[in-house]
Amino acid sequence: MNKKEQLINFSFVFPALAIFSFFYIIPFFYTFWLSLHKASSTNVLDLNFVGVQNFKDIFSFQIFAALAGILGISLIVFAFKNKFKKLSLNHKKSLAKTLQTITVVAGGALLIYSIGAFFNISKEAVSFSPDLQWWNSVKRSFYITFWGLTFQNCLAFLLALGVDRAARTGQFYRVVFFLLPVLGEVIIGLLLRIMLSHYPGVFNHLLESVGLGQWAQNWLGKDMALTTLAVSHCWRGFGYGFIILLAGLQTIPEQLYEAARIDGANALHRFTKITIPMLVPIIFLVIILTILGTVQIIGLPMALTRGGPAGRTTVSVLRIFEDLNNSHVGYASAEGLILGLILVTLSFSLLKLSKKIKS
Amino acid sequence: MRNSFIYLIVLAVCFSFAGCNNSQKNSGPQVTIWHWMSDRQDAFEQLAQKYKREKKITVHFELFPHSAYTQKINAAEAANDLPDLFGILGEKRVLASFAKEKKIEDLTPYMEKQNSNWKERFIEICLAVNSFKKDNIYAVKPGIYGVPIDAMSIQFLYNKDLLEREGFASDSPPETFQDFLSIAKSAKDEKDTYGFASGWGETWLIYCFTTNYAFDLMGEEKFLNTIKGEVPYTDPDWIKVFSLFKDLREAGILAPGIITMNNKEAEQIFATNRTFFTFNGSWGVNTYQQINPQLKYATMPPPKANQKHPPAIWAGAGTSFVVNSQSENKKESIDFLKWLTEARQQVFLIKETNNLPSIKGLKKDTPDNMSSFLSNQQYFTHPRLWRINENSRVVEAINRGVQNIVIGAKTPEEVAKEVAKTKERYKNE
Amino acid sequence: MPEQIKKTLYLLVIHTLLITVALSCIFPFVWMINSSLKPNSEFIQDHGFELPDTINLRNYIYTFTKGNLGTYFLNSILYTFLTVIAIVIISSLAGYGISRLQFRGKNFIFYMILAAMMIPIPAAFVPLYVLLKSVGLLNTRIGYILAMVNVGLSLSIYLYKTFFDQLPKDLEESARIDGCGKLRIWWHVMFPLAKPATGVVVIFNALNVWNELILALVILSNKGLMPLQVGLLKFSQSSVGLTQYTTLMAALTVAALPIIIIYLIMQKHIIKGMTAGATVG
Structure with a gap:
């Protein structure tokens, strides 16, 4: 393949790449740079370079040192497994060699740092104090994600199956189930706030009028708020999964089912042997979309609970927002990076898993 | 079909380009103001139109939701893109930072300019919250850095009709915290009526309430020493402060959902005669007026929990605008502020937004409901007048702790311990 | 029985x-x-x-006279329309390129694009603002549209790429034998075949832009440029919006009805596109 053709091929991704570099890659490095800074105590605009202090504060010194150690070891292993071989086929051997050396040195340095840190910890008895406010907010995000993955996706799948069979009324349901996503988080959030608030108490009134009065309670109170938020989120968002899964279901050729039926397979068999395997990539897509959409949830809690009561619905992105509002720009950047890292790891391992299952 | 589609795209693209040119094309100096006060936007825009008629200068009031405002300002500051005039949310530290970095103009020379007597117009406390004295801990050059356009105080209010109906004299509100609790308890006699409601979903109201009683229970000195780090939050006096919230809870007088309630929702409850007492700022008059013009209420001094020290009441400038020192329209901006704080405009703002004026001499233009917020002046204070302010992380811990006490999830002692721990963790910030 | x-x-x-x-x-x-x-x-x-x-x-009279929802609404329509078109073109190009064409660093680019979709936007508040300001795109429609295009790109490229991966190669081959260039193959063969993927991309991105709020608040400062969601949020926080439930609901209805009507008209095409894809896949 000659240079010119390469260039032509590359030009297909160029527009995407250009927008990307501008809106993601540069801000990413900028965010990273900011995360190494902290404002001084008397001047919030005066950012001082503090190195990885923000990360240490978030993780606590112990976990930070352990993470550095793990990263160091994996870098060294990575280098000695010689993953750069592929590179050396296309390029000069020396490049691969240099990269390998750099990786080993970096890994070694991290490892030494980690060992040194633990030596210090054992000597000085540093107290273990991760930023619980932040990690609790992450926990809340994942609690909602858990609801999204189980309740929301099961509901979406069930409904998609139902509509797939019901050819006549399918059109109607497709329209109706997608109404809520069309409306948007702000409208839904505001409506729900009016419905669920203690005053005027619309939802409780509704429960009473259908004879379920004993279920009426303070939906946005301390025990229920987070679950209410999670369920509202699922209710608002199941339409996305529904539409994708339905489209997936309809790509399965009817002949496959026919053939199975002739072979005497029952409904359950047909479902586990045909429907599920055919849908694997789509199911994984829905799962990843759910995780992304839920961990970064912000509009709904902002409209519905604003993080309350007593911080019980402060999800991770809302926490980042709070930190920004209190002029902790560096700290918030560090939190954002950590959240991004968690999401990247999660999504990529899911994609890998999906590939493994497929093959 | 395809042609018309392409035509549509071209049209839309043109429109979008035209749109962004539009905003820059207008000739002559223009003043842009950023603020977060959604309830005042209408009145502001009317004033802008009036100003345009009188002085031929266009003023844009750009409103941002409260939750995103600080971030917008921070980002604009980092990009050197601040508007001509803007409000600053947050502690004095933030105002100090802007002043120190010379992002905002020191207005003292303009205020004190000969024959302008601009400075003399204002109520002192309103200017004071925007000023830095000599040798302040922030090391900011002494001066006035913001122009107050209205005043406020955050006070206890009681509903006269409800108190009377329960057999209490409507002009002698409770003086001690115990009396307050027992009167509020009688709300249980009435259907759907509560003893006390306040917008404690918005945490700053909680911090305000807490500091009011911290002054009452330990005095200003000890309170400030806690901030300095010389007195721990686990001090018995602080436990007493936190215990007040437990008392409120145990008396069963709090409106359900009080800690998810926002300010306006609480105002609505008070305006519809459904709570005996509330704790709110003078801006609430506007809502009360809109919902129930017949509402009879008055302010009262904070019911004392202790006889030794006076309680505190937050009061000062409601909204202040600062001037971007790098603005090309500095002169026009300052002129506009001067105009905005003239008696005529201030009276207009009183009428339209029901907020207290920031200038003196408008007593006869201020309705009784509003001037009631100027009573109890002996207790007036403002965090921006204290020589030191608490770290925002600690304030956050206090607010969260109090909310936890109110919903019965934690005891005052636990909360005190947690706050002390937070204080310890961030003591170097 | x-x-x-x-x-x-x-x-x-x-x-x-x-x-x-x-x-x-x-x-x-x-x-x-x-x-x-x-x-x-x-x-x-x-x-x-x-x-x-x-x-x-x-309530409706108040909403129409005081709410100013009209401008916000037009803005939202414009943003949604342009962003979706840009995303469809750019991401189908890139998806086709990554799926079918060979060039150096292809996989790296693909994974980078995927990874980027996970960075939470609020964390990049300040960087985005500074960057847009430096190129003069701050507080412009184009700046906001480009930012929104960027938000939707990752997922759309991923969808197109996986879709193109599943398509048989013969159609493309025959077009190539006929002497079509790569760009023409993309436009005349691949893009029309990708209708179902386009359907999904259009729906997702249209909703995403329509519901977006945070980026608009960062990038735009002029009220004449703000989208509907910001307008609604402001309305809901005004003293009338917070205290008069029914007026707020009138505003919500005014904001919701047009998009529902558009959706009802469009959904036939969207679903047709998606089911048409069923036969291809």
Whole structure:
């Protein structure tokens, strides 16, 4: 393949790449740079370079040192497994060699740092104090994600199956189930706030009028708020999964089912042997979309609970927002990076898993 | 079909380009103001139109939701893109930072300019919250850095009709915290009526309430020493402060959902005669007026929990605008502020937004409901007048702790311990 | 016979579920519209469950005269329309390139694009602002549209790429033998074939842009440029929006109805596109 053709091929991704570099890659490095800074105590605009202090504060010194150690070891292993071989086929051997050396040195340095840190910890008895406010907010995000993955996706799948069979009324349901996503988080959030608030108490009134009065309670109170938020989120968002899964279901050729039926397979068999395997990539897509959409949830809690009561619905992105509002720009950047890292790891391992299952 | 589609795209693209040119094309100096006060936007825009008629200068009031405002300002500051005039949310530290970095103009020379007597117009406390004295801990050059356009105080209010109906004299509100609790308890006699409601979903109201009683229970000195780090939050006096919230809870007088309630929702409850007492700022008059013009209420001094020290009441400038020192329209901006704080405009703002004026001499233009917020002046204070302010992380811990006490999830002692721990963790910030 | 009963039972269960969920989706609308026709005091009394005594349009009049929703609405339409078109073109190009064409660093680029979709935007508030300011795109429609294009790109490229991966190569081959260039193959062969993927990309991105709020607040400062969601948030925080439930609901209805109507008109095409893809995949 000659240079010119390469260039032509590359030009297909160029527009995407250009927008990307501008809106993601540069801000990413900028965010990273900011995360190494902290404002001084008397001047919030005066950012001082503090190195990885923000990360240490978030993780606590112990976990930070352990993470550095793990990263160091994996870098060294990575280098000695010689993953750069592929590179050396296309390029000069020396490049691969240099990269390998750099990786080993970096890994070694991290490892030494980690060992040194633990030596210090054992000597000085540093107290273990991760930023619980932040990690609790992450926990809340994942609690909602858990609801999204189980309740929301099961509901979406069930409904998609139902509509797939019901050819006549399918059109109607497709329209109706997608109404809520069309409306948007702000409208839904505001409506729900009016419905669920203690005053005027619309939802409780509704429960009473259908004879379920004993279920009426303070939906946005301390025990229920987070679950209410999670369920509202699922209710608002199941339409996305529904539409994708339905489209997936309809790509399965009817002949496959026919053939199975002739072979005497029952409904359950047909479902586990045909429907599920055919849908694997789509199911994984829905799962990843759910995780992304839920961990970064912000509009709904902002409209519905604003993080309350007593911080019980402060999800991770809302926490980042709070930190920004209190002029902790560096700290918030560090939190954002950590959240991004968690999401990247999660999504990529899911994609890998999906590939493994497929093959 | 395809042609018309392409035509549509071209049209839309043109429109979008035209749109962004539009905003820059207008000739002559223009003043842009950023603020977060959604309830005042209408009145502001009317004033802008009036100003345009009188002085031929266009003023844009750009409103941002409260939750995103600080971030917008921070980002604009980092990009050197601040508007001509803007409000600053947050502690004095933030105002100090802007002043120190010379992002905002020191207005003292303009205020004190000969024959302008601009400075003399204002109520002192309103200017004071925007000023830095000599040798302040922030090391900011002494001066006035913001122009107050209205005043406020955050006070206890009681509903006269409800108190009377329960057999209490409507002009002698409770003086001690115990009396307050027992009167509020009688709300249980009435259907759907509560003893006390306040917008404690918005945490700053909680911090305000807490500091009011911290002054009452330990005095200003000890309170400030806690901030300095010389007195721990686990001090018995602080436990007493936190215990007040437990008392409120145990008396069963709090409106359900009080800690998810926002300010306006609480105002609505008070305006519809459904709570005996509330704790709110003078801006609430506007809502009360809109919902129930017949509402009879008055302010009262904070019911004392202790006889030794006076309680505190937050009061000062409601909204202040600062001037971007790098603005090309500095002169026009300052002129506009001067105009905005003239008696005529201030009276207009009183009428339209029901907020207290920031200038003196408008007593006869201020309705009784509003001037009631100027009573109890002996207790007036403002965090921006204290020589030191608490770290925002600690304030956050206090607010969260109090909310936890109110919903019965934690005891005052636990909360005190947690706050002390937070204080310890961030003591170097 | 038992087979028959089983089937009926199964249908009964499925349809009960479908109908319940459908009701839960429709009910809020009916309730919202019904309540918006009442004065606030009546709503407080009956919680919006009874028909209004008299049709009262005061809330709507207030919304139209004071809400300024018209400008916001047009802005939102414009942003959604342009962003979606840009995303469809750019991401189908890139998806085709990554799926079918060879060039150096292809996989790296693909994974980078995927990874980027996970960075939470609020964390990049300050960087984005500074960057846009430096190239003069701050507070412009184009700046906002480009930012929104960027947000939607990752997912769209991923969808197109996986879709193109599944397509048989013969069609492309025959076009190439006919002497078509790569760009023409993309436009005349691949893009039309990708209708179902386009359907999904259009829906997702249209909704995403329509519902976006945070980026608009960062990038735009001029009220004439703000999208509908910002307008609604402002309205909901004004003193009327916070205290007069029924007026707020009138505003919500005004904001919701047009998009629902557009959706009802469009959904036929969207779903046709998606099911047309069923035969291809």
